[in-house]
Amino acid sequence: MAAPADAEAVGSAFITYYYQLFEANRPALATLYQDASMLTFEGQKFMGTQAIMGKLSLLQFGACKIHLSSKDFQPSVSGGILVFVTGNIQLENEAALLKFSQVFHLMPFSNSFVVTNDMFRLNYA
Amino acid sequence: MAAPADAEAVGSAFITYYYQLFEANRPALATLYQDASMLTFEGQKFMGTQAIMGKLSLLQFGACKIHLSSKDFQPSVSGGILVFVTGNIQLENEAALLKFSQVFHLMPFSNSFVVTNDMFRLNYA
Structure with missing residues (x-):
């Protein structure tokens, strides 16, 4: 059995990479999901890379900046590795910030990690 | 291999039970954790039932009401089963609500489920 991954190091690297792509190159997120991956986005459920990317490509927020307030890893x-973040989404040309929280479950795959579970919620005031 | 648990049914029953105890009988939460369970509470890390219960017993909020805004299960x-909730904590004798989000990873154990992972964050405005 492989040594447990360093949750903090892997998780930190993952979220840096993930949100860079989310902000600037969302189609490239496809490489992080697989056919068995699950996304629950504001309660809507999607399974598999194609369905997940379909949802992520249709989000109301196009170009945006993500500001993370907290990052937890276990x-x-x-x-x-379980990843739990909270933060704000700043939409392009808008001052208002959307608060959100998101959970990922990452699993080792082919010398890297894939997202097996992804749950996203906006935190309305 | 056992059939996959019904994430929605088990998760819903779990959070109803968990927050009832959290509100009114916090010491009884001890039965839901094990020695390998991990809690990250506002960034502070605890491992094992004893350490986790030590933290939960010392929270600033004593008697409180939990109002959940969203519940996601995968x-x-x-x-x-992964459980992800967002909601508000209403402290006794206080009008202000504390917004929070929390993640649990539940694993089957002895015909029931235990919390192997627990991550909690207050979502400051």
Whole structure:
């Protein structure tokens, strides 16, 4: 059995990469999902890279900046990593910030990690 | 291999039970954790039932009411269930609501489920 991944180091690197792509090159997020990956976005459920990318490409927020307020990481019993972030989304040309929180479960795959679970919620005031 | 648990049904029952105890009988939450359970509470890390219960017993909020705004559930690859909630904490004798979000990873254990991972964040305005 492989040594448990360093949740903090892997998780930090993951979210830096993920939100860079989310802000500036959203179609490239496809490489992080697989056919069994699940996304629940504001309660709507999607499964598989194609369905997930379909949703992510249709989000109201196009170009945006993500500002993270908190980042938490824990190893999971399955050898994966749980990632939990809270933060704000700043839309292009708008002053208002959308507060959100998001959870990822990452699993090792082919010398890297894939997102097996993704849950996203806007935190309305 | 056992059939995957019904994430929605198990997760819903879990959070109803969990927050009832959190509101009114916090010491009884001890039965939901194990020695390998992890809690990250506002960035502070605790491992094992004893350390986790030590933290939960010392929270600033004593008697309180939890109002959930959203509840999301997904099965995890390990046969567990991921639970993600957002909501408000109403402190006794105070009008202000504290917004929070929380993540649990539940794993089957002895015909029930235990919390292997727990991450909690207040969402400051």
